[in-house]
Amino acid sequence: MPELPEVETTRRGIAPHVEGREITEVIVRQARLRVPVPADLVERLVGARICELARRAKYLLLPLEGEASGTLLWHLGMSGSLRIARLGELPKKHDHLDLVLDDGAILRYHDPRRFGFVDWLAGSAEQDPRLARLGPEPLSEAFGGERLFARSRGRRLAVKPFLMDNAVVVGVGNIYAAEALFLAGIDPRRAAGRISRARYVRLAAAVREVLAAAITQGGTTLRDFVGGTGEPGYFKQRLNVYGRDGQPCRRCGAELRLITLGQRASVFCGHCQT
Numbered sequence: 001m002p003e004l005p006e007v008e009t010t011r012r013g014i015a016p017h018v019e020g021r022e023i024t025e026v027i028v029r030q031a032r033l034r035v036p037v038p039a040d041l042v043e044r045l046v047g048a049r050i051c052e053l054a055r056r057a058k059y060l061l062l063p064l065e066g067e068a069s070g071t072l073l074w075h076l077g078m079s080g081s082l083r084i085a086r087l088g089e090l091p092k093k094h095d096h097l098d099l100v101l102d103d104g105a106i107l108r109y110h111d112p113r114r115f116g117f118v119d120w121l122a123g124s125a126e127q128d129p130r131l132a133r134l135g136p137e138p139l140s141e142a143f144g145g146e147r148l149f150a151r152s153r154g155r156r157l158a159v160k161p162f163l164m165d166n167a168v169v170v171g172v173g174n175i176y177a178a179e180a181l182f183l184a185g186i187d188p189r190r191a192a193g194r195i196s197r198a199r200y201v202r203l204a205a206a207v208r209e210v211l212a213a214a215i216t217q218g219g220t221t222l223r224d225f226v227g228g229t230g231e232p233g234y235f236k237q238r239l240n241v242y243g244r245d246g247q248p249c250r251r252c253g254a255e256l257r258l259i260t261l262g263q264r265a266s267v268f269c270g271h272c273q274t
């Protein structure tokens, strides 16, 4: 599933090919995505110019200027990907939507499970209810240990689901929550309200570290966004705990444990994480 680093990598990968370009044609092959493709999307987009791409949490934002200025809100869902296809390159199965650009390149959306969507926002993107209630970006100044400490006081919720709450901080999915808690040495089951300020400072640093490493690694796959092989390779990181239950901890050698926490599988080291 595309997590924040993959969405950020997608933004960086496609931006040089689409920014400043005019949309000359929109081809919708499958309108039944998680949110149906708006009926007037083609009319709105043709002739519009794409401005600087942005990302908020796991949403890609494509601001457009033209007769109908606004923003395309794109979510990759469980299995969506965007890539640049060349003029004349035939669509494959599950290639649901094309934006044809004035230089002949095509921004092509592929999504086998169709949990992703594209929607049109006429007003300011920040005021859309899907974005307005989101917490800070984990790599921004607004996020840090102090915020985690303040937001967690009195909370009996386990720290892992607390960290995955989009109102606390956005984009920390299951993989990165598990990895950050391991780096910070915190037991994922511990009540969020019982963790000290100093440990939250370490946890915030660990969150930044795992996300930044994934984005850096994603940078090596940027060429995959153009032409050739099809789907951009969502990268496999060297993970310490996620998906490694039953295997030895890389730090102490103890067998990693699998538990269910907030309906999600959680792997951790009972020796290193307290």
Ligand SMILES: [Zn+2]
Residues within 6 Å of the ligand: 249, 250, 251, 252, 253, 254, 269, 270, 271, 272, 273
């Ligand atoms: Zn260990």
